[in-house]
Amino acid sequence: MISEKLNLWYCDTFVSQPWQFFFLVLPLVGAFLYGRDKKRLGWTLIGIWIAVTVSFSALTNFVFSCNLD
Numbered sequence: 001m002i003s004e005k006l007n008l009w010y011c012d013t014f015v016s017q018p019w020q021f022f023f024l025v026l027p028l029v030g031a032f033l034y035g036r037d038k039k040r041l042g043w044t045l046i047g048i049w050i051a052v053t054v055s056f057s058a059l060t061n062f063v064f065s066c067n068l069d
Contacts, residue, residue, distance in 0.1 A: 002064060011066035014056060023049070 014020075026049040034042030060066060 007064050007066075010059070010064045015060055015064075015066045020056075023052070 027046050030042040030045030030049070032042075033039075033045065
């Protein structure tokens, strides 16, 4: 079971902060590089973004309980 301190830290640090919106720069840069014929680097950035986003979504939905009411 997740301790209450860890749960509170995760919710305060990752869920309630706007850093996730700044993280959207990765797929945009990846798409830009893909258009400039740097396809491998572009797909790498997009893949990293997908992996991190899915990981944080899984943690938020299944491991931690963040009630923002």
